[in-house]
Amino acid sequence: MSAKDVGDDERPLRLAQLAEIDSPEVVSDALRRFRRRTAAWGLWVGGAVVVALVLLPRIVGSTPTLPDRFRGAPGDSVGAILERHPVRVVVLDVRRLDRGTVGLHVVATADGLEEGEELLISMPPSGIQADRPAGPPIEPPLLYAEPTRQGHAVEAWVAFQPGTRVLNLELTSVGSARQGAAGTPQEDAFRRRGAHPGTGQGTPLESIRVDMEALNVPAWVWR
Amino acid sequence: MDIEAIFRSHQKEIFVYFVHTVGDRHLGEDLAQETFMRACGSALLYRGEASVRTWLFSIARRVLADHFRRQSVEVCSAVPEVAACPPRDPVVRLAIEDVLRALPVGAREALTLCDVLGFTPTEAANAVRVSPNAFRVRLHRARRLFREAYLNER
Numbered sequence: 001m002s003a004k005d006v007g008d009d010e011r012p013l014r015l016a017q018l019a020e021i022d023s024p025e026v027v028s029d030a031l032r033r034f035r036r037r038t039a040a041w042g043l044w045v046g047g048a049v050v051v052a053l054v055l056l057p058r059i060v061g062s063t064p065t066l067p068d069r070f071r072g073a074p075g076d077s078v079g080a081i082l083e084r085h086p087v088r089v090v091v092l093d094v095r096r097l098d099r100g101t102v103g104l105h106v107v108a109t110a111d112g113l114e115e116g117e118e119l120l121i122s123m124p125p126s127g128i129q130a131d132r133p134a135g136p137p138i139e140p141p142l143l144y145a146e147p148t149r150q151g152h153a154v155e156a157w158v159a160f161q162p163g164t165r166v167l168n169l170e171l172t173s174v175g176s177a178r179q180g181a182a183g184t185p186q187e188d189a190f191r192r193r194g195a196h197p198g199t200g201q202g203t204p205l206e207s208i209r210v211d212m213e214a215l216n217v218p219a220w221v222w223r
Numbered sequence: 224m225d226i227e228a229i230f231r232s233h234q235k236e237i238f239v240y241f242v243h244t245v246g247d248r249h250l251g252e253d254l255a256q257e258t259f260m261r262a263c264g265s266a267l268l269y270r271g272e273a274s275v276r277t278w279l280f281s282i283a284r285r286v287l288a289d290h291f292r293r294q295s296v297e298v299c300s301a302v303p304e305v306a307a308c309p310p311r312d313p314v315v316r317l318a319i320e321d322v323l324r325a326l327p328v329g330a331r332e333a334l335t336l337c338d339v340l341g342f343t344p345t346e347a348a349n350a351v352r353v354s355p356n357a358f359r360v361r362l363h364r365a366r367r368l369f370r371e372a373y374l375n376e377r
Contacts, residue, residue: 014319015338015369018243023235024252031227037260054228 007058065145066157070105071099080215086111087171087206097159102160102221107148108171110205118151120172120202123158141167151175165222167215174202226266230259233279236340240283243335245290246324254290258283271351280336280350291328322372330365337362
């Protein structure tokens with residue numbers, strides 16, 4: 001074999017024969033593997049989505065509520081009663097929930113509620129920036145409420161920043177015949193009065209101003 | 224558009240490319256299959272800027288690079304296989320295959336693309352993503368290496 005068999009700088013002619021080989025069937029196998037891999041991937045993704053949809057409510061649900069955080073948190077009993085007819089608010093205790101959050105535990109009741117009527121408690125938007133003697137703007141308080149006694153009382157927990165001296169609570173009743181059946185004069189009156197600024201629904205009863213300094217709540221809460 | 228028919232028309236070329244760059248028929252088959260699998264996955268991204276052939280070979284190139292990265296080898300040391308079809312001259316053919324297999328991967332690839340599969344240097348440059356001039360230099364060196372090795376072998 002001489003140099004001419006491999007040519008000069010031009011194409012070595014004999015190399016072309018290396019293309020003459022039997023080729024196995026790879027495309028069909030490749031497509032089959034690709035479809036299988038895509039289906040498996042789809043199953044994994046679908047399964048992950050289903051698992052997430054099933055687990056997410058449980059995870060979210062297991063996030064501690066305000067009442068959960070209250071239990072076991074250090075604090076002091078207060079035992080103060082605030083009344084403005086027809087409502088009554090009992091300030092039960094205050095807790096230190098974490099470094100930047102304190103909590104207030106109250107129970108509210110109202111006189112004269114009817115069968116099927118429910119008491120609601122809220123913090124009005126205008127009162128979100130609770131009174132403070134001084135300092136920068138604070139985070140809005142967080143309120144968690146649970147009805148009790150067939151809705152005629154409500155237990156509430158409020159989380160807020162230390163240094164907040166006053167919280168405003170609004171009590172509303174809903175589900176009352178006083179709000180009127182459709183087409184009745186009572187319903188018209190209710191509609192004319194418009195939605196409650198705090199809850200956007202129901203019959204406003206009273207606003208309660210919880211002045212913690214005045215109630216002798218420990219100073220570590222409001223100072 | 225029958226993608227299977229399109230792929231099948233380039234099946235042999237892709238297989239030949241791998242057989243002569245990795246020096247192993249079975250491995251070549253695996254890598255060819257991997258190439259077409261990746262081509263299925265990226266078919267939606269193909270915009271027709273290059274020919275299907277160039278596109279498939281650019282994928283094959285990446286499959287080859289990934290293979291060598293995993294293997295961390297520069298020159299394949301596989302036992303040479305007898306070709307599956309009757310050679311014109313089996314002794315010469317085996318000698319050619321041995322010499323080709325002993326060359327560095329880059330040289331093997333350049334010779335396989337242009338001198339075995341008939342790519343033009345520009346087509347091959349597009350497939351391996353280098354400039355045509357750079358590929359021509361690579362091809363020139365590969366041919367010189369092949370010639371020297373072959374003459375020494377014989």
